[in-house]
């Protein structure tokens with residue numbers, strides 16, 4: 057069966073085939089780099105990573121562009137508050153994003169590009185639109201004339217024809233001929249970063265940058281354009297209008313949108329105190345691999361309800377997978393084969409592949425593999441597992457992991473590599489909730505004192521004796537991350553530094 061994806065443009069699930077041979081051209085709207093990425097952002101980026109990896113798994117070559125929005129109103133405001141030029145201000149958050157991507161095992165995209173490196177290209181697109189009479193100037197700014205593009209609204213299915221006068225559709229402070237029109241180029245304002253261009257002194261509008269960077273690297277027609285559902289209108293609608301008006305060609309064939317993440321059923325917001333960056337969760341001792349697992353586990357078109365219980369379950373699920381692989385790697389099995397078990401491996405592989413082909417149904421793909429874990433463990437416990445089945449089982453896990461990318465326990469090594477354990481600030485972001493999660497110990501402890509080790513070892517003992525094994529394991533792992541090895545012996549628990 058071919059890969060099927062839900063296309064927002066057609067409103068249907070469609071079979072996906074690239075326009076040209078084996079190559080899939082993808083554009084994904086990237087982060088606005090004025091803060092650390094929050095888990096809602098990363099939900100979208102993880103789903104896009106699963107999409108990318110699954111396309112590759114199915115034999116396609118992927119060419120993906122992701123933009124870094126490094127000029128817009130909020131950035132200008134925040135940079136000014138910080139007393140920095142915007143390039144310098146945003147660099148810090150671009151660096152942080154690059155580290156976050158590594159922590160979450162997001163594959164490198166082919167082109168990760170900054171908006172401010174493409175000002176000349178943006179000017180070019182605006183000039184084309186002016187020549188074709190799709191754009192007009194007003195008070196030094198330049199607007200897209202929506203009336204000139206009758207297909208406007210085809211993605212969002214929003215009918216704005218009643219909105220011509222009065223209503224503000226895309227709020228900004230400039231004069232427009234029609235309320236639906238949106239800004240392509242903003243006239244310079246005092247004290248704001250701006251560029252001297254043939255269009256006059258000013259800066260690009262946000263919608264413009266995505267059209268320009270997409271077409272520059274991928275050509276006029278993309279196979280897939282993706283982002284969160286909040287971008288459908290007006291952002292993606294405007295991207296279509298600008299691009300198609302300029303080229304006369306379809307801009308993107310498939311529009312794939314990921315649903316929101318909510319926290320305990322509520323919208324994540326700083327004012328509600330339930331706002332988490334990736335770094336907040338790492339600071340509370342959660343593993344990036346478990347965070348990735350949780351973000352990937354819910355199919356992308358369903359809202360994801362983030363809870364700390366869910367995150368702890370994700371850690372436990374991951375442990376189960378890792379333990380199973382450990383058994384497959386290390387245990388001795390009787391020689392020979394067990395045809396029933398060999399068949400189970402084939403069913404699991406088919407199950408996860410077909411789940412992902414079905415509009416990236418990650419829940420089904422997970423279920424298929426956990427069924428294999430359950431059956432495999434049972435067979436091993438009963439002494440029914442046979443040596444001949446080992447490679448097939450390991451192969452299913454390895455294939456599954458090419459897409460989910462969570463089985464290898466690389467968290468501690470990466471956190472050390474990227475300086476988290478070496479004194480990098482782990483203060484929670486302003487407004488981050490501190491009551492729900494764990495104490496900010498765990499992964500980030502570096503030079504842990506003997507007193508603290510003794511205290512944690514005792515906590516672990518208590519957890520073990522009252523049957524809270526997951527917690528006991530977590531403490532052991534946290535201490536391991538801090539370079540402390542726990543050994544359970546007949547004489548009691550001992551610890552040593554690595």
Ligand SMILES: [Zn+2]
Pocket residue numbers: 084085086266291
């Ligand atoms: Zn965009």
